[in-house]
Amino acid sequence: MKRRVISLVLACTMAFSLAACSGGAAEAPAEAPANNETEAAAEEPEAAAPEETAEVASELVDGKFPDTRHISVEVYDRGNDGGSDPTNNMYTEYIKKGMLDKYNVEVEFVAVPRWTETDEINNLLAGGSAPDICVTYSYPTVKTYADMGGILDMRPYIDDYKDILPNLWGWLGESNLYWDSDPNDGTTWAIEAKLANMNRVLTFVRKDWLDTLGLKEPTTKAEFHDMLVAFKDNADKLLGKDAGKMVPYSVSYDVGWRAATLIESFIDPKISDKEYYVNGFDDRKLTENGTKDAIKLLNEWYNEGLMWKDFAIYGSGDTTEDDMMKAGYVGAFTHNWDYPFRNGEDSIQANLARLVGPEAKYVAIDPFEDKNGGHTKFLAGPIDRKVFFPATNDEPLASMLYLDFISDPETIQYLQIGDEGVTHNVLDDGSFEIIAATGDAIQNSGMNIDYTITCNGLHLTTDELTKNSLAHSYAGIDPEDVLHANDIANTDTIIGINVKVGDIEAEGGVGETLSAKRDEIYDKAVSAPVADFDKVWEEGLSDYLSAGGQAIIDERTEKWDAQYTSENIR
Amino acid sequence: MDNETVVKVPRKKFNSAYIKRHYQLYLLLLLPLIYLIIFKYLPMWYVLIAFKKYSIVQSITEMPWAKNHGFEYFIKAFKNRDFLRALRNTVKLNLLDLLFGFPVPIIFALILNELRLKKFKKVVQTITYMPHFLSWVIIYGLALQLFAPSTGFVNLLLGKMGLEAIPFLNDANTWVKTYIGLGIWQSFGWNSIIYLAAMAGISPELYEAASVDGAGRFQKMWHITLPGIKPTIVVLLIMALGNVIGSGFDRPFALQNKLVMENAEVIATFVYKIGIKGLQFSLTTAVGLFQSIINVFFLLGANWLSRRLGERGIW
Known part of the structure; x- marks a missing residue:
């Protein structure tokens, strides 16, 4: 029922946005107020990319932006009964603080309903108001907009900024970063998040x-x-x-x-x-x-x-x-x-x-x-969601740094298990047991996959820890049941x-x-x-x-x- | 997709003194006028999308023209079986709606008009208006509670009586009846208002004279009430005909499910799915434009016919 309500609203918004999206490119930068210096670059992303690299390397001072940048990031809204606000809770605070301290980048979350995500992203893209970092399960959506010129080619950023993106490269590697690369010219419209746990x-x-x-x-x-x-x-x-x-x-x-x-x-x-x-x-x-x-x-x-x-x-x-x-x-x-x-x-x-x-x-x-x-x-292959930058993204470097931050093993671990005593207990063998959280600490999605957009599935700082914690990662569930399910899920598998x-x-x-x-x-x-x-x-x-x-x-x-x-x- | 009905004011000779005298009224008119221009007329420019290869990053003038002299997407649409199916369903559902749904409020208004007990009449009216204010999503929720194949109240009742369940929602043909029925239920009370208003305008002297002549209730209904509201009926009929291949979006969308698509997919939902979800904006703008043009023809045709038959028409 909820889907129908949302869809109706969407259809109405769409009717308006179709009418309103007159000069997509011309209007979009104005809608996402950003730095004056980078605004020009956004309009001609591909042409500007290589020359920007040199310029951008000097943009960072001690690995930080000298002036505060602003990016917006998509987050799924699952509408859970009694869930926390997906754009403002304990975890978003952690991310915001981390990004601001580390890179001087302000992060704003934009909620997109999980079950109609494709429709919603379509509308946001068509309306020129999509978040700087978008996430979707639907590659065809990405492809369609890429063909219209509505999406940035990420390949130059992936390659040129490799040195300042150690976590992203370390976690996704060539396999996932280049998964959707064109075999001929290398254009990469999206990078694939990694499925840490491939159980289906x-x-x-x-x-x-x-x-x-x-x-x-x-x-x-x-x-x-x-x-x-x-x-x-x-x-x-x-x-x-x-x-x-x-x-x-x-x-x-x-x-x-x-x-x-x-x-x-x-x-x-x-x-x-x-x-x-x-x-x-x-x-x-x-x-x-x-x-x-x-x-x-x-x-x-x-x-x-x-x-x-x-x-x-x-x-x-x-x-x-x-x-x-x-x-x-x-x-x-x-x-x-x-x-x-x-x-x-x-x-x-x-x-x-x-x-x-x-x-x-x-x-x-x-x-x-x-x-x-x-x-x-x-x-499926070890891939999950597709992360992409719409053409209206005028902070590609800050966005790449965000992806690096969110792929940092420490970040992933914190987002997945939260604070001790609030969302987890530490067991005798050092592994974590997830406990039911309340209020701001509630994870709307299992292991917060909605925030760990480059990772789906429990992935802690060491493999040993991950394995021992998996069974205890569902609050209130008998660990034996989880292990049993995990064993069956790993029986006779053929990986895509x-x-x-x-x-x-x-x-x-x-x-x-x-x-x-x-x-x-x-x-x-x-x-x-x-x-x-x-x-x-x-x-x-x-x-x-x-x-x-x-x-x-x-x-x-x-x-x-x-x-x-x-x-x-x- | 909705058709604006333009109501023309009786023509007056242009007179600046007249405007000066009533400038407040013109100022009042300004706001709705701006609304119409911004939301109804300016967007018309964008029907050009139907003839162009749509791109989100280009302005409408920059987009390249579509193949086949711009008619690529029209040709595509008419080769697309799903569109033809949607077209057929739209016409079918709307004609059925017209056939069964149009007379109901008239009959209801006639019956209501005969009621003597004012209070009872008021209560009945209020109750029958109410569904009009429910959204189709809510009505579908109610329909599920009542008509779901195994858990719906009606089917549970039938089961208790040893009868077979009726596939109200899950059989393509029965679904059409449910669709029409729910439509009538939702709107007949509301639609009867305008007829009741028209009936209130009929001079009581006519009824008195008829009574003197010895006319019965049915004779009075037939010879006075019905002719009295005939102009209203004709106007509404013209407007309904003008919408015969248009359709609201929410009613079919809320009521349809995968099992009944054969009869439930209409142009509005087709456009939503293929155009907005499937990102084929040009194709579906072409479909929408085609739909609007046909609707205009229907509207003109019905208006012409009503004039031929000696009625006023709507302009």
Whole structure:
């Protein structure tokens, strides 16, 4: 519901900003009042970049700006119940103070709603009022604006300032800094944050239900199915008067994510790098071989009444499903590897214990076997969010220094674990245990990833510390459960690779259309009558392919063949 | 996308003395005039985006012209099946709205007008106005509580009675009925106001004379009330027709979900998704311009027709 409200507001603002963004470049610098000296540079970023380097090296006196600079930084607003103000809390104070002391740079945070981030960033960019440092999960957005000339090429800054960016280089390295670099001319529209923890999607089940019914944790699809049936048949025993509300297995409208491990179990674990890449435009794996079989199985389960009947009518960001989990109606679900542990006092696990009973909890399981009997999980590359500078950024040096500051191991550690006694306790072995914080110290996102924009996942000053602390990093959650989930998430993983074949032109401008179609296909196919499944799937897929999907597959094939001689490049 | 209806003041000979005498009134007019110019007329210049390759960093005059003499994006739109689907749905939903939604407030106003008990009438009126003030997001929230397939109140009730659940929101065809129904529910009370006002203007002498002649209630309704509000009906009909391929954004957007897109995607939501979320500004400006032009034709056509039929029209 929230998403709809926000979207409505967005649409209205957009209508106005479209009208108002007359001379994008001409107006933008005026909107972000900045230093007079640098204003000229902003208008012609690329031309000015090399000459600026020499000038800029002398701009810093003892590693500091002689005059105070001002930059704005995007931060996600997750709208958590009882969260802290994302633009003003204990952590933003730490960053602001750090940047001011170290570089004489004033930092201002600009909140962007997490679940509509792409829309919002679009509006800010189109309106010429985007923050100096932007963050998004959507590379196509970055690319589209880059093609319009709305984004700075970061390559000169990355390379020329290398000496004064030791932390950034040390943490991201060439791999992530150059991840999106053009193989021909090196232009880099965004740098990729590093995924410190690559765990992706897992399936969770109600441990107490298994115990009540005397069931083992399922290890195959057949056992998983039997378990769902057992849940359904024993609804009265498990839920009493709420039996009618039981959902044995739950997915959301985003089936491709919320059934990811099931879908992946149908893909050949020996799939070639080429095949995986060629069909890999859609990160929900719609066009990979095997996906159809996975959805067909879901469709059967749906029609047997084993799944949440209403899943498709609730949109992104809606909390209905979470609430059902918290209230204890959901038997099993597939989601991010730490989903039930997140959010401290408001976590699914904590709510279950409060609302249902102390024995009620979700545990991770690995029930979907692939054709070789393993439990293959396809991970993305070690990349996370994309950090970029819009063309309206007239403080590229200060912005790069910010990225360096935020990649400093000390900064990351502080943002992730906070103060002793407030957000963490130190355990006997020196590792940290996260405790539920209150007020200003509440982390709105797990381990404050919204501030550590170059890092996602626990990353403390030493690997040893990280490993020992991970299990204790979810306030109020049994460390054993976290370790167990972490182990499963690391079973039979295949890590994504960076395929550098240059731009795929067919991908331009169709991302939104295709992902909307993908969701439609998944949702309709899962909820179709069994007899109609093939028809619904084939119709949907052919529509998807003819709307641009096929062109992408063809161009990817062609460019792969031009760049590589082998089907496998690892 | 909204069409401004220009209400013309009866023509007067230009007379500076006249302006001097009433300058306060003209000053009062100035503010809305500025508003109209800034927010309605100046933006029109930007329909040029439809003929140009849009870029956020260039001004409208700097942007290069699109291919095919600037018509690249129009051609693209008409080759795009999703746009054609949105166009079809827009026309379909609006015509259904017109067919079922237009008569309801008239009938309601007629019934209300016959009520003798003033207090009861007031209460009924107030209750039926209320949904008009709810946003569509809230109405969708209510609809979910009532009509969700497995947890909605209505379907739970049907289940208790041993009947099959009705897929109000999750079947493309049933969704159309829900959409139209909710639209009528939300607006009929509000829309009846204007008819009630028109009815209040009908001279009571006509009714008295008819009573003397022995006319019954229905005869009076048919021969006095309805002809009395006919000009109002015609004006509103013209305005409704002028909007037949336009549409509000919030109603379809709030009510749609992935399962019903086949019938629920309309031009407004298409433009939002493809243009604003998908960053294809030129394409969707072309779509918007096309939509406005068709709407103007509908408006002119309906106006012409009403004049032909002996009514006043709106200008």
